[in-house]
Amino acid sequence: MSEATVTVTxxxxxxxxxxxxxxxxxxxxxxxxxxxxxxxxxxSEPSAEETVYVTPEELSSPAPDPxxxxxxxxxxxxxxxxxxxxxxxxxxxxxxxxxxxxxxRLTCGWHKxxxxxxxxxxxxxxxxxxxxxxxxxxxxDGTAPGTARLIxxxxxxxxxxxxxEVPDSGFATGYRDRQxxxxxxxxxxxxxxxxxxxxxxxxxxGAARCRRYFFDVENAVPEIGRLADDWLTRxxxxxxxxxxLFLVSxxxxxxxxxxxxxxxxxxxxxxxxxxDPDGRILDATGARxxxxxxxxxxxxxxxxxxxRTSTYDNVIRALRAQGVDLAPRAWAVMxxxxxxxxxxxxxxxxLRGAMVCDRQSRPREECEQCAIGLPHTDPxxxxxxxxxYDAWDVFLASAWRFEGIAPPPSGRRFLYxxxxxxxxxxxxxxxxxxxxxxxxxxxxxxxxxxICPDESPIRLVVDRLAALMEDRPTVIRIPSxxxxxxxxxxxxxxxxxxxETQKHLWRRQLRHLSSRGGKVVILDxxxxxxxxxxxxxxxxxxxxxxPRAFIPIVDFSEESDLEGLPVHPLYRIRAARSVR
Amino acid sequence: xxxxxxxxxxxxxxxSEESAEDxxxxxxxxxxxxxxxxxxxxxxxxxxxxxxxxxxxxxxxxKAPRLPEEYKALLDRMVVEGFLPADPSAPLRRMPAPxxxxxxxxxGVVTVIRxxxxxxxxxxxxxxxxxxxxxxxxxxxVTEIANGNQPARRLTVVVTAAGQAGQVRVGRPVHALxxxxxxxxxxxxxxxxxxRGKVELGDVVVSDRVLYYEPGRYAEPDVWQxxxxxxxxxxxxxxxxxxxxPRRSDFPARVADFVSCLPAHLRPDPPxxxxxxxxxxxxxxxxxxxQVLRDGMSLPQLRERHDETIRAADMESxxxxxAVGDRRWLxxxxxxxxxxxxxFPEWKFLSSAFAALCLQDFLRTGYEPPGMNRx
Numbered sequence: 001m002s003e004a005t006v007t008v009t010x011x012x013x014x015x016x017x018x019x020x021x022x023x024x025x026x027x028x029x030x031x032x033x034x035x036x037x038x039x040x041x042x043x044s045e046p047s048a049e050e051t052v053y054v055t056p057e058e059l060s061s062p063a064p065d066p067x068x069x070x071x072x073x074x075x076x077x078x079x080x081x082x083x084x085x086x087x088x089x090x091x092x093x094x095x096x097x098x099x100x101x102x103x104x105r106l107t108c109g110w111h112k113x114x115x116x117x118x119x120x121x122x123x124x125x126x127x128x129x130x131x132x133x134x135x136x137x138x139x140x141d142g143t144a145p146g147t148a149r150l151i152x153x154x155x156x157x158x159x160x161x162x163x164x165e166v167p168d169s170g171f172a173t174g175y176r177d178r179q180x181x182x183x184x185x186x187x188x189x190x191x192x193x194x195x196x197x198x199x200x201x202x203x204x205x206g207a208a209r210c211r212r213y214f215f216d217v218e219n220a221v222p223e224i225g226r227l228a229d230d231w232l233t234r235x236x237x238x239x240x241x242x243x244x245l246f247l248v249s250x251x252x253x254x255x256x257x258x259x260x261x262x263x264x265x266x267x268x269x270x271x272x273x274x275x276d277p278d279g280r281i282l283d284a285t286g287a288r289x290x291x292x293x294x295x296x297x298x299x300x301x302x303x304x305x306x307x308r309t310s311t312y313d314n315v316i317r318a319l320r321a322q323g324v325d326l327a328p329r330a331w332a333v334m335x336x337x338x339x340x341x342x343x344x345x346x347x348x349x350x351l352r353g354a355m356v357c358d359r360q361s362r363p364r365e366e367c368e369q370c371a372i373g374l375p376h377t378d379p380x381x382x383x384x385x386x387x388x389y390d391a392w393d394v395f396l397a398s399a400w401r402f403e404g405i406a407p408p409p410s411g412r413r414f415l416y417x418x419x420x421x422x423x424x425x426x427x428x429x430x431x432x433x434x435x436x437x438x439x440x441x442x443x444x445x446x447x448x449x450x451i452c453p454d455e456s457p458i459r460l461v462v463d464r465l466a467a468l469m470e471d472r473p474t475v476i477r478i479p480s481x482x483x484x485x486x487x488x489x490x491x492x493x494x495x496x497x498x499x500e501t502q503k504h505l506w507r508r509q510l511r512h513l514s515s516r517g518g519k520v521v522i523l524d525x526x527x528x529x530x531x532x533x534x535x536x537x538x539x540x541x542x543x544x545x546x547p548r549a550f551i552p553i554v555d556f557s558e559e560s561d562l563e564g565l566p567v568h569p570l571y572r573i574r575a576a577r578s579v580r
Numbered sequence: 581x582x583x584x585x586x587x588x589x590x591x592x593x594x595x596s597e598e599s600a601e602d603x604x605x606x607x608x609x610x611x612x613x614x615x616x617x618x619x620x621x622x623x624x625x626x627x628x629x630x631x632x633x634x635x636x637x638x639x640x641x642x643k644a645p646r647l648p649e650e651y652k653a654l655l656d657r658m659v660v661e662g663f664l665p666a667d668p669s670a671p672l673r674r675m676p677a678p679x680x681x682x683x684x685x686x687x688g689v690v691t692v693i694r695x696x697x698x699x700x701x702x703x704x705x706x707x708x709x710x711x712x713x714x715x716x717x718x719x720x721x722v723t724e725i726a727n728g729n730q731p732a733r734r735l736t737v738v739v740t741a742a743g744q745a746g747q748v749r750v751g752r753p754v755h756a757l758x759x760x761x762x763x764x765x766x767x768x769x770x771x772x773x774x775x776r777g778k779v780e781l782g783d784v785v786v787s788d789r790v791l792y793y794e795p796g797r798y799a800e801p802d803v804w805q806x807x808x809x810x811x812x813x814x815x816x817x818x819x820x821x822x823x824x825x826p827r828r829s830d831f832p833a834r835v836a837d838f839v840s841c842l843p844a845h846l847r848p849d850p851p852x853x854x855x856x857x858x859x860x861x862x863x864x865x866x867x868x869x870x871q872v873l874r875d876g877m878s879l880p881q882l883r884e885r886h887d888e889t890i891r892a893a894d895m896e897s898x899x900x901x902x903a904v905g906d907r908r909w910l911x912x913x914x915x916x917x918x919x920x921x922x923x924f925p926e927w928k929f930l931s932s933a934f935a936a937l938c939l940q941d942f943l944r945t946g947y948e949p950p951g952m953n954r955x
Binding site for chain 2 (some may be wrong): 368372443572
């Protein structure tokens with residue numbers, strides 16, 4: 001007799017979202033692997049179509065009750081079942097104790113209803129022992145007969161088997177590796193570092209110079225923390241036998257790195273201080289110098305940005321001159337010259353840079369922006385609009401191509417326009433950073449829903465935006481052909497088309513959105529005739545969704561709004577009528 | 581020796597949108613410096629060069645009207661020169677620099693008594709020890725606030741206190757604020773007596789209509805003929821006030837947050853309702869005079885005698901409006917009593933704070949700055 005099929009169901013819960021989103025192929029593959037490892041060859045293909053979402057309002061209620069959003073997604077029916085409840089891709093701090101407790105209660109209820117129902121809960125990390133999550137889970141221990149399992153897994157491979165057979169020894173590490181593989185391939189740091197264009201004046205090394213770029217790492221603090229922690233654990237601690245460390249950080253004006261390093265020190269129970277530009281060690285507040293004679297630990301220096309070998313050498317020399325015991329290695333978030341990177345790696349105290357990139361500078365007399373008389377850009381503050389020089393420098397450096405995106409009826413389109421795909425490939429992070437600044441200024445710092453055409457140029461920006469905002473913006477991509485239909489079809493054909501697309505993801509997302517409300521903005525690469533934007537708005541209106549703003553990266557239109565909807569372009573060239 | 585950035589802010593602590601001068605100077609420069617992209621047929625046989633130049637010109641044409649006349653004439657001429665053959669031996673040309681007048685603040689906020697100033701500082705997150713000061717000791721506290729109608733640039737807000745109540749006394753401090761910061765709009769912020777039955781303690785009255793009830797004449801001994809004067813805001817929509825709806829913003833949540841952070845003895849009992857204090861923006865006139873109204877009769881009588889839309893009364897609004905002159909103005913008053921003998925001292929700070937929270941919310945979500953939505 002053949003073994004009964006185990007029905008595998010995966011439910012990925014996405015918190016702080018307003019609509020369901022598709023499950024990635026990598027995630028679906030992970031569920032398949034879990035099914036196979038836990039239920040064996042009898043496991044069915046996992047069923048998982050889209051996320052179960054928990055809105056910000058539900059999250060912020062005093063006791064979020066998952067029954068409203070999870071119960072109807074619980075599998076029903078007879079026979080052996082394996083339910084995978086996936087919370088692993090949410091930031092742990094968003095989950096919160098009430099939500100964890102309620103998810104545990106609800107899923108355990110499902111688990112104990114039959115003897116052949118197994119449950120696996122995937123979390124970003126395991127909650128502390130005191131959590132009500134465990135209380136609820138362990139209260140089920142042994143209450144149901146049969147051979148079903150109840151397992152909780154964390155992203156780092158920590159595995160708690162609450163009930164049932166313990167999986168084989170390779171299971172937890174296999175899960176950890178697969179979990180890591182299902183994350184974006186790009187380095188977590190480079191996706192979060194924004195290379196901002198501007199006119200950055202620097203001095204201090206002889207002649208005053210200007211730089212074109214500034215690397216903003218403000219959004220990458222969690223990644224920096226993880227990388228620095230990993231380096232400290234793998235490289236420094238094995239080389240310092242007594243592990244008595246004094247961590248010191250050097251940052252320029254901002255405090256991000258100081259906070260990261262102070263956190264690392266606190267976690268290790270060791271001291272933290274700041275380095276001043278001359279290499280003196282200050283206390284944690286930076287207000288008072290620490291007497292080197294009082295430092296008997298090994299000093300580990302961390303730097304935010306190292307531009308030149310000489311600067312680094314000077315600081316190391318100064319530290320040594322103070323007579324402190326210096327760690328055999330130092331660490332920097334960024335080394336902004338690949339040449340220096342090579343040299344620094346070979347210096348007496350080798351410096352490890354988490355990122356190495358080239359940032360050239362030129363003397364002021366050779367700087368084009370100085371010749372124009374443009375003021376220097378503030379590296380600490382940035383608005384959402386593009387400076388004329390930055391916008392045009394980027395446009396003129398790109399290939400111009402035939403402008404074929406704007407639908408034809410208006411007759412208003414350019415023969416040629418900058419290739420926005422090329423622009424966003426090169427500067428997508430910078431543009432996304434600007435959009436993020438704009439959303440913040442509009443009062444949508446989180447929980448915003450972005451509606452955009454499913455086209456490659458704007459997709460590049462949206463992907464970077466998602467990385468910068470910790471995956472917080474929810475994105476609904478409307479297929480280009482849909483936008484085309486709506487522009488060209490008559491009312492009857494349009495209705496027929498809408499009926500045919502009832503089950504498409506973007507339609508389902510819009511239907512959820514209409515019942516939820518929420519902060520919705522339309523985003524597009526460019527507005528020329530405005531017909532794409534108008535069509536997107538019409539589609540939203542058909543679903544009773546009212547957007548708050550339209551954000552074109554470049555606006556060529558003569559109009560300041562979109563039929564009454566505020567328009568906030570990053571750059572505006574009022575040229576649609578005058579240039580063909 | 582270390583490296584430092586040489587950014588010199590024209591207005592410390594503030595990110596500024598690009599000026600029309602910088603934008604136009606850039607465009608004119610590019611028309612000259614990148615001319616090889618459109619002048620060489622080898623480079624652009626398909627006509628993309630012409631399109632680049634046309635778009636640059638269109639960009640310049642849309643931005644140049646914001647230039648000072650003289651500077652515009654200079655740059656216009658350079659645009660035309662861009663069509664002349666280039667001199668290959670000419671060095672990189674330096675662009676002429678303009679002299680631009682800068683507005684130092686977008687919004688001025690005038691309070692009167694100490695509780696009102698304290699509330700404004702608390703709500704706007706200002707450090708009471710950081711200020712600019714005039715020769716006679718008037719303090720100005722500067723901050724920034726985002727504005728949804730003009731997200732490109734945060735509004736600079738200056739808070740000050742008149743120090744003394746009264747129509748005449750408020751004039752000089754307002755004048756000092758205007759002279760020093762040239763704000764585009766000035767708002768009067770503080771407490772007022774409310775009309776019982778029409779408003780509640782803690783409600784906020786926002787108005788651009790003031791009735792100065794003091795003027796009149798004695799036609800005969802004991803026969804007083806009132807001749808009140810009125811002031812109305814000049815903007816039909818009150819710079820966004822007409823469309824402003826605090827129930828659609830997070831105003832109630834901000835009020836709740838603010839109250840929850842107060843020490844117990846300052847918290848109102850009962851607490852403000854979940855939807856926040858009522859904000860009266862429509863048909864709300866503020867009666868203003870020189871008298872402290874505590875008899876319980878005068879305020880209702882003012883409504884009956886002059887204007888049924890009177891919601892509150894104070895002692896500064898008319899002098900404030902006169903001192904503001906042609907600038908934009910609005911009045912934000914939190915109700916702290918009802919013009920009778922029953923006083924609520926604890927509500928002086930609280931109602932001022934609610935009015936300040938309302939002003940802050942209006943600046944964030946409703947206020948329409950001059951020239952908004954223009955790049």
